[in-house]
Amino acid sequence: MHIHRIILLVFTIIAFFAPLPLEAQTLPPPSSMLEGGESPVPVYEGFDALAPLLDYRGETTIVLNFWATWCAPCVEELPYFEEITREYDVRDVRVILVNLDFRGQLEKRLLPFIKKHELRSEILVLDDPDANAWIDRVDPAWSGAIPATVIYNADRRAFYEQSFTREELQTLVSSFTGTQE
């Protein structure tokens, strides 16, 4: 066996076991894509389809925010999540906005909302009305009120049923990435 083959094999093995940034992974396959906006929005019908995302434990810090366009405190804090998206490299912090708008209002409300607010964070729709079956799978501490946010990486996981100020969210995310002073 040639030496460069062995080196390649070693690198392949290392790459396989090293924690990958989530960027290198795709989101779980969605049930459908919501078309009509500037970019298509993945729709997950049923929590099971989305569940693998919650199981991710890697070097990327995932900021998963549950929100809806009709939820005033959610809309109020969205700009702070957008700031995180802009400030961090996506390999370090990946903000994913899990939208819970009602089925049937997605074209009418969600797509225009994304356009109007020029949202840059990743957005996906979770369409699973049987919330009692999946709220505890996000976090047992969640009563179901939104906004709610779960932040996690290989080292830590934390859940918040509350809305954030800009400073609170900044401090929290930096505590996950180790970029604190």
Next chain:
Amino acid sequence: MIKSMFASFFLLVLTVTTLTAGGYDIGDKATDFRLRNVDGTMVSMKDFPDAKGFIIIFTCNHCPYSVAYEDRKIALDKKYKPLGYPVIAINPNDPEVQPKDSFDEMVLRAKEKSFPFPYVIDEGQIIYPQYGATRTPHVFVLQRQGGDFIVRYIGAIDNNHGDADAADERYVEMAVDALIAGGKPPVEITKAIGCTIKTKK
């Protein structure tokens, strides 16, 4: 350094807040109240001497989940008031934070929908924290036991907010039916997505 101390303190505060969230568990005695109804009268549970229990629903005007359940709340009252379990709807929100949930707006909505049940306001936001309501809608089914009202079910009305016909677990009906039959609710606690209760920060 100061920043990281601030961060630790903030995280600690969050943790403590999460751990000390109060509220009732199944089997606890629920407090009575005296709250202003949309018809101007004051409503207490003791005003219903014939009631075997209550379906207490923390709900409001503005929240789309509350609105989606309006017709189902009316149906619950129509079905269970004659059986001794009337609905009392309590708006827990601070109207200064959410003007759509002001007393005047409640009066309007109650008229528009002809609510057959009392729709009262938790003035000063005294009652909802005792119950441990965290969202709208949030249901507490109570059963009379002597002079007390015991919490028998906490949670959602059913398992499909968007489509009443598609709901195949009607938790509140299952709970009240079981209580009427002398048993205990098959499902005692459920969760649902809802709006936060609006308070000043």
